[in-house]
Amino acid sequence: MNTLELARLQFGITTVFHFIFVPMSIGMACWVAYCQTRWYRSKDEVWLRATRFWGKLMLLSIAIGVVTGIVQEFQFGMNWSQYSRYVGDIFGAPLAMEGLAAFFLESTFVGIWIFGWDKLSPRAHLATIWLTAFGTALSAYFILAANSWMQHPVGYVLNHATHRAELKSIWAVLTNSTVLLAFPHTVIGALVTGGMLVLGVSALGLLRNRQGKGPVDVYSRSMRAVLPLTLVAAIATGAFGHAQGMEMEKQQPMKMAAAEALYNTTKGASLSIFAVGPFEHFPKRLNTDIRIPHLLSILGTASWNGEVKGVNQLNREDQKKFGPGDYVPILGVTYWTFRLMAGAGVLLVLIPLIGLLLIRKGALERKRWFLRASVIGIFIPVLANLSGWIFTEMGRQPWVVYGLLKTSEANSPLVSSSSLIITLVGYTVIYGTLLVIGGKLAKRELAHGPEAPPSQTPEHGEGERTTRPDLILAY
């Protein structure tokens, strides 16, 4: 592996790992804020116990998200110094804004939320969790604005004296059509991620407590509240995702063609459902390809016989425009990450829908197959998030900034491969350890479940319920 590939691998590993926890933290912060609001309004102590139980899971996710986020702020300079010099005039601004406007907000108020239960009025304390949730979402906006500029550069001029892109309109960058779609898609998707976590953990709790021992009220209540919210969010995520796809068809046609493995420009294009080809960057033929007639044209252009451009034609167009080279991303990656994301999206609508039907039949807590499916459901949005992110980043290749700067021209020229290997191994070991320990703590917390209701007097043998080694909320 050369230094460029090592740098890309490192960016991929650190960012993908960080991105496991980002949507989870956003979703869980909103959910905890929701629970606490329900408690604040109704004074029903079930919601208080729900707030504290889900709060612990939220904090685990935020803790790992925050510490791995530190690396994100610096690694553009560390591994991608040419990129930083070339686009820093534009890209740095949303990043700095994220720090000033959003990151301070979430980090400060989550600290007050954890430690401020008995120091603030219930109203002020409720405000701290909402500010935390708002901060996490605002962070996502600035980061996505920066990323959207890489997908679809707007509001800049090329300065030939300084050999870089310079900002002409910050407003154009912050209202880039790409971010206006990517933000709702990502953040509402984060709500789905949190919702499925709540659903799955509740299901797990109900499965374990089927003999009726222990407090199932928090699980049952949470599940019933989160199902409709998750369904609406999942549908909205899909809708915004579809809008993004249509926009991408115009902005990055190559990415969409690669997502569909559509080789040649076609009118009335069919949609490929399942395709495998030889294991190469740009396979010349596909071994298996199952297609639905006309569906791609309908989805991409909203017309029966709409023209969808193919990879081969787009590659030739790009060669004319940008000079000789290969402008095709790795087809197997774009094709399959896109399908994983979209397939997961379908499941994420179906599971809450079935859950709501079961509520109507009054059978939600008794259908063990549904509870089991919900537990597996925890991982489905994570899969969707990661494959979506990998798709949008790897689908942009060979560009780091679409049409402006190639990835191969962006990395730090003098960082040696030994340095890269040391840090790559270092991050992987640290992150891997965090994942193992975080998973272990989460598992233990799930085994213990929420606190017992105050009415449940710990009598003979019930004593250990209240004394179980609980994951404490503060330190």
Place this chain on the structure above:
Amino acid sequence: MPDPNFLQTLWFLLIGVLWVGYFILEGFDFGVGMLLRALSRDDTDKRMIIHTIGPVWDGNEVWLLTAGGATFAAFPGWYASLFSGFYLALFLILAALIIRGVSFEFWGKEDSPRWRATWEWTAVIGSFLAALLWGVGWANIVHGVPMNAQHNVTGTLFSLLHPYALLGGLVTLTLFLAHGAIFLALRTSGEMVDRARNVAVRAGGVAAALMAGFLLWTAIDQDTGGVKISALLIGVLAVVLAAAAPVLVSRGRDGLAFGLSAGAIAMLFACLFVELFPAALPSTTSHAFSLSLAGASSSHYTQTVMTVVAVIFVPIVLAYQGWTYWVFRHRLGRDDFEGPLTPIAVLSSYSGKNGHSTDGHRGESQGTREQPPGLPASDPPAAG
């Protein structure tokens, strides 16, 4: 070297303020982290120590991230040369910050002595390493590093570890140690205060002496245009403040001493920033290769935009971070943390007859005796 224009100077100043804010705030976090084991007799002490910074350390660290983001936005060339050039050193700092951050989160979540000891050591080592390396790093930035005409640093990790830089590292290490000890004296009560003061006096004295040597070396070391009088004056002030802080601690004036040690940190870095100006990163390979602020800067438009953003948000951030410190202003004492906080302690209290002490969730209400508002006082009721 070209002179920076007004906005570039302003942003250099603002980034300087962010770094100073970061070092004042996380400086005491580092000191507290380093002292976690040394000043504790038992887990109650440790819990108390962690609680002094618990609500704030995360918010404090954001100052660093914002300094990084602001450097990216205002001086992308600086951001690129600095962080690619100090590659492994920065990695070590980031790794230290990561293990340190999670150690506070993980420490209380399990009860075995091995678990606790592991996360105590990661907190101590992480704090130690970061406190040392920040000084090494900034000494190198001011001193300059081997750098080519394209502003790419050609040195390695080991070329950063020369005596001048190591002295700089020892200055920040001892200064943050003293600063953290004073913070502990200020935020705790009982025996802990005396132990913390003891460390503060000794570490503060060493820090002042090392700082005097380091700043003198800095003044001589800067070969461009002779000695800067302004830097010299600020440096003298830094040493005076650093020397006065331990004296005040020994007289029990913790609050004032904390202000002075914060001032010493501010003046130390102000001195370094003045020495650096108008360069961003000097090259020791050739003067001609040095990176100037003007050369590393982003466009006038970007800096204008960022100025507007900073003018709006910096006061807001300062207001709510200040409010945090106000909310958590009360001194913490052992009696805030005693009682059956740990699961094992709770279990053993059950096996005994003391039904009164079954409050197994006290740890969740931040170690204080009060339950969070609304949590019924009957939770959990007495077993006996």
